Amino acid sequence: MISQAAVARLRDMLGTKNVLSEPEDLLTLGYDSTPELSGQPDVAVYPPDLDGILTAIEIARDEGLPIVPRGSGTGLSGGSVPVSGGMVLCLNRMNRILEIDEANLTATVEPGVITLDLFNAVAEKGLFYPPDPGSQKISTLGGNVMENAGGLRGLKYGVTRDYVMALQCVLPDGSVVNTGGKSVKDVAGYAFKDLLVGSEGTLGIISEITVSLIPPPQTRKTLLAYFDTMPKAGEAVARIIAAKIIPSTLEIMDQATIGCVEEFAGIGLPLDMAALLLIEVDGHPAVVEEEAAAVHKVLQQVGAAEIKLAGNADEAASLAAARRTALSALARKSPTTLLEDATVPRSMLAETFTEIERLTDKYRLTVGTFGHAGDGNIHPTVLCDERDRDQMQRAHAFYDELYEKVLAWGGTVSGEHGIGVAKRDYLARQIGPAGIAVMRRIKDSFDPRRMLNPGKVIAEK
Amino acid sequence: MTDIDKSNFAPGDAPTYESVLQCMRCGFCLPTCPTFALTGRERSSPRGRVALARAVHDGKLTFSEALKEESFFCLDCRACTTACPSGVKAGEVMEVCRSQAQQFFPGGHLSQKFRSFVLERMLPDPDALEKSMLPNRLYQRLGIQWLVRHSHILKLGPDWMEKAEGMMPKIGEPLRQQLPEITPARGEKRGRVAFFLGCVMSLMYGEVSRQTVRVLAYQGFDVLTPKATKCCGAPHLAEGDRETSRQLALHNLELFLKEDVDAIVTDCAGCGASLKEYEELLEGLVPHEKLEKFRAKIRDVQEFLAEAGLRSEGLKPVNTSVTYHEPCHLCHAQGVSKQPRDLIKAIPGVEFREMNESSWCCGSAATWGLKFTEESQQVLDRKLNNIKATDADHLVTANPGCHLQLAWGLKQAGIKQDVLHLMELLGQATPE
Numbered sequence A: 001m002i003s004q005a006a007v008a009r010l011r012d013m014l015g016t017k018n019v020l021s022e023p024e025d026l027l028t029l030g031y032d033s034t035p036e037l038s039g040q041p042d043v044a045v046y047p048p049d050l051d052g053i054l055t056a057i058e059i060a061r062d063e064g065l066p067i068v069p070r071g072s073g074t075g076l077s078g079g080s081v082p083v084s085g086g087m088v089l090c091l092n093r094m095n096r097i098l099e100i101d102e103a104n105l106t107a108t109v110e111p112g113v114i115t116l117d118l119f120n121a122v123a124e125k126g127l128f129y130p131p132d133p134g135s136q137k138i139s140t141l142g143g144n145v146m147e148n149a150g151g152l153r154g155l156k157y158g159v160t161r162d163y164v165m166a167l168q169c170v171l172p173d174g175s176v177v178n179t180g181g182k183s184v185k186d187v188a189g190y191a192f193k194d195l196l197v198g199s200e201g202t203l204g205i206i207s208e209i210t211v212s213l214i215p216p217p218q219t220r221k222t223l224l225a226y227f228d229t230m231p232k233a234g235e236a237v238a239r240i241i242a243a244k245i246i247p248s249t250l251e252i253m254d255q256a257t258i259g260c261v262e263e264f265a266g267i268g269l270p271l272d273m274a275a276l277l278l279i280e281v282d283g284h285p286a287v288v289e290e291e292a293a294a295v296h297k298v299l300q301q302v303g304a305a306e307i308k309l310a311g312n313a314d315e316a317a318s319l320a321a322a323r324r325t326a327l328s329a330l331a332r333k334s335p336t337t338l339l340e341d342a343t344v345p346r347s348m349l350a351e352t353f354t355e356i357e358r359l360t361d362k363y364r365l366t367v368g369t370f371g372h373a374g375d376g377n378i379h380p381t382v383l384c385d386e387r388d389r390d391q392m393q394r395a396h397a398f399y400d401e402l403y404e405k406v407l408a409w410g411g412t413v414s415g416e417h418g419i420g421v422a423k424r425d426y427l428a429r430q431i432g433p434a435g436i437a438v439m440r441r442i443k444d445s446f447d448p449r450r451m452l453n454p455g456k457v458i459a460e461k
Numbered sequence B: 001m002t003d004i005d006k007s008n009f010a011p012g013d014a015p016t017y018e019s020v021l022q023c024m025r026c027g028f029c030l031p032t033c034p035t036f037a038l039t040g041r042e043r044s045s046p047r048g049r050v051a052l053a054r055a056v057h058d059g060k061l062t063f064s065e066a067l068k069e070e071s072f073f074c075l076d077c078r079a080c081t082t083a084c085p086s087g088v089k090a091g092e093v094m095e096v097c098r099s100q101a102q103q104f105f106p107g108g109h110l111s112q113k114f115r116s117f118v119l120e121r122m123l124p125d126p127d128a129l130e131k132s133m134l135p136n137r138l139y140q141r142l143g144i145q146w147l148v149r150h151s152h153i154l155k156l157g158p159d160w161m162e163k164a165e166g167m168m169p170k171i172g173e174p175l176r177q178q179l180p181e182i183t184p185a186r187g188e189k190r191g192r193v194a195f196f197l198g199c200v201m202s203l204m205y206g207e208v209s210r211q212t213v214r215v216l217a218y219q220g221f222d223v224l225t226p227k228a229t230k231c232c233g234a235p236h237l238a239e240g241d242r243e244t245s246r247q248l249a250l251h252n253l254e255l256f257l258k259e260d261v262d263a264i265v266t267d268c269a270g271c272g273a274s275l276k277e278y279e280e281l282l283e284g285l286v287p288h289e290k291l292e293k294f295r296a297k298i299r300d301v302q303e304f305l306a307e308a309g310l311r312s313e314g315l316k317p318v319n320t321s322v323t324y325h326e327p328c329h330l331c332h333a334q335g336v337s338k339q340p341r342d343l344i345k346a347i348p349g350v351e352f353r354e355m356n357e358s359s360w361c362c363g364s365a366a367t368w369g370l371k372f373t374e375e376s377q378q379v380l381d382r383k384l385n386n387i388k389a390t391d392a393d394h395l396v397t398a399n400p401g402c403h404l405q406l407a408w409g410l411k412q413a414g415i416k417q418d419v420l421h422l423m424e425l426l427g428q429a430t431p432e
């Protein structure tokens, strides 16, 4: 519990509109996009700047409150859910783009900047910021950095980590660390910045981010391929990669997902196809031609039921936009959408899809599967109803068994959504007790009092 | 399964549990919500509002003043409905919550009386309404001043009166008195439609609806305008009086279903949305087939003409440039977005210039613009900048609420563009 005096002190120092404590505010800051998870903070603080963050930390420390950083709450593992109460530190109003440095190809932003806003701002200057999570219209850069978010272009261009050049980070003791810089090469000391990326708000609060930018590709071509089975589509992905072609985008959707996306977006996707691959190649026009032709050939060899070329840039953009709504569109079909983030070596994709089909039958569930197939990162999503206990148990059993296989194949329990609260058990399974112990030592060296986002990634002992 | 007993909603109209459970909290709706853009406050976002309603259902929250505030702070612009891939309708959830607000916070005896006078006596009775308009002081007479003061949120900006006065267009004879029951088709006849004349259109924008009827006739349709039409019920929904709204809906439904027409057409986006939603409002009170039959006939005039195909022979060129503001109740509530653009482009001589964020609300939203004058101004300013940037001669729109707000805003800001209803523009091209 927070004292009235502390709330008053916060209000005094940060302004009334930046400190919320009404039950309606607390309730709506107790969730992110993870199903079945919510908490209730004691107070919510919107720091306007670095000083505001320092003030908030100081008061939280005096009050012995845990601090839970929050961007837009689109996380899918519960990272910003205040499971043990405390202070939710909302960074979404710190949303200024501070600098676009065209000489060094970097952009420096506050953590609350929306991913797509940064993309658009640099595009206006003829530059390109590639990371593009499905949530790009909503998620913040701070959240992206803390989850090391991937996206539709991850296959060719990599994930958020590959673009973070410098971070300003506030540690729970109130010290401010600057790590990295605009120099392209930097091996001065421990790779502190890389450790912070993907740390899910458990090591420090990010107050400023510098990312690198690249020139945009000259042209792109978008292909759509339909298959009569999911494993066949998985096979096609493996063969494209094995043919040494790296498209910028290689996304998959199964029939259930295609149906829901079509119902929402109405862009004319066929409803009778078992699987769809959305493939984009980009770069120099000559290379694009060549690669598109090579992809086309592989698709034919594997036996795609139909292969289509997007007519123009608008059509390609609307396909990508539709793909981004896959998860939310699946939610049309059921009150609860329980999704996973399994990632396997790409040669194992076809097996993975076969396994998903087997488990779907075994546990009598409805599952929609989509994902970044080119990365081997797929999101089998159980369509269920959290009010139905038995069904929920079967859903969790489904994932337990699936992950057993995924780990046996050398895969991982999270490709991009992080561990948060939802996947802690799976993480322990993947890295074992020694792995957990070393993570705990890292956590303790940053946050000995365990104030920052306690219970995330590794359970509190 | 759900424990209905836990719900803290009052009996009667309440959001269904399914309608709030469907939200998976992805946040796709956040960037489209004007009130979230204003405050950055989660509870003033669609996702937050649905979560609040769910918490009341789950017995975790009582229907508090803050919830009442949210239900009226929501513009009911439905931008979130368009954005939501899961099919959640946060605006409608809040609209239903307004009637809960009436139950939980009914206000004093006098307030109640006055409120029912306006909503239950004046608005449902076209004769009384028209008489009240004669002194040309709509806001005071209609009691909107009172509504604003007494019904809700109460932190009134002092400027609202001035704004209301400033917004008033010149008021002529109510159109309802003047329009013939039947306006015959011109040229080769293509069909027969009923025209649903809205209260505000009849009283404040008579000239617009006169053009609508003339255009429809020129396009080859017999236009029937039933004099017994009553208010569509939208103002009642907006104020949380769903009961009166249902009575009005029943009246209009019977009245229009009697007529043998191809379509029931309106030029007021608010009325159109409301008529299309009679199906949900009257579910259970009227046989479903009847509701479906009615729903299938309702068309916004822009939608109708685009579907029928504009007969362009004989149209006079209108040499001008226009941009188009999409009324929320047309694009978001009715999904009519492409058709008005197609019509504009089909008028000879007109140059169409797309504006940025054309479907972002203008900040009018029934009485919202008067209750939240400061916030409304911020929403409006964003719109005005986008309009100005097009440098078009005219701003075209298709709803009286937007028309009032935008005309006022443009004048205040000294921007040269003037506002036209799309049917006025088409009227200019249509020979007498």
Ligand SMILES: Cc1cc2nc3c(=O)[nH]c(=O)nc-3n(C[C@H](O)[C@H](O)[C@H](O)COP(=O)(O)OP(=O)(O)OC[C@H]3O[C@@H](n4cnc5c(N)ncnc54)[C@H](O)[C@@H]3O)c2cc1C
Pocket (backbone or CB within 6 Å): A032, A033, A068, A069, A070, A071, A072, A073, A074, A075, A076, A078, A079, A080, A091, A111, A132, A133, A134, A135, A138, A139, A140, A141, A142, A143, A144, A145, A146, A147, A148, A149, A150, A151, A152, A200, A201, A202, A204, A205, A206, A207, A324, A325, A327, A328, A416, A417, A453, A456, B025, B026, B027
């Ligand atoms: C429809 C949908 C599609 C998605 N698609 C993808 C996808 O394609 N790829 C992908 O990788 N993810 C995806 N996600 C997941 C999610 O959008 C990402 O994890 C995103 O990066 C979270 O950003 P956020 O601003 O919402 O952060 P939040 O959810 O608010 O927070 C995420 C984590 O970061 C911490 N945090 C936030 N800001 C700070 C800060 N300034 N300092 C310290 N810690 C902070 C929080 O404590 C939390 O642990 C998707 C989610 C949805 C709902």
Ligand code: SF4
Pocket (backbone or CB within 6 Å): A328, A331, B022, B023, B024, B025, B026, B027, B028, B029, B030, B046, B047, B050, B080, B083, B084, B085, B086, B087, B088, B089, B090
């Ligand atoms: S209302 Fe729709 S778009 Fe908004 S969070 Fe819920 S599911 Fe997502």
Ligand code: SF4
Pocket (backbone or CB within 6 Å): B032, B033, B034, B035, B036, B045, B046, B049, B073, B074, B075, B076, B077, B078, B079, B080, B081, B090, B091, B092, B094
């Ligand atoms: S209806 Fe409009 S104001 Fe209301 S929640 Fe939806 S987007 Fe926001």
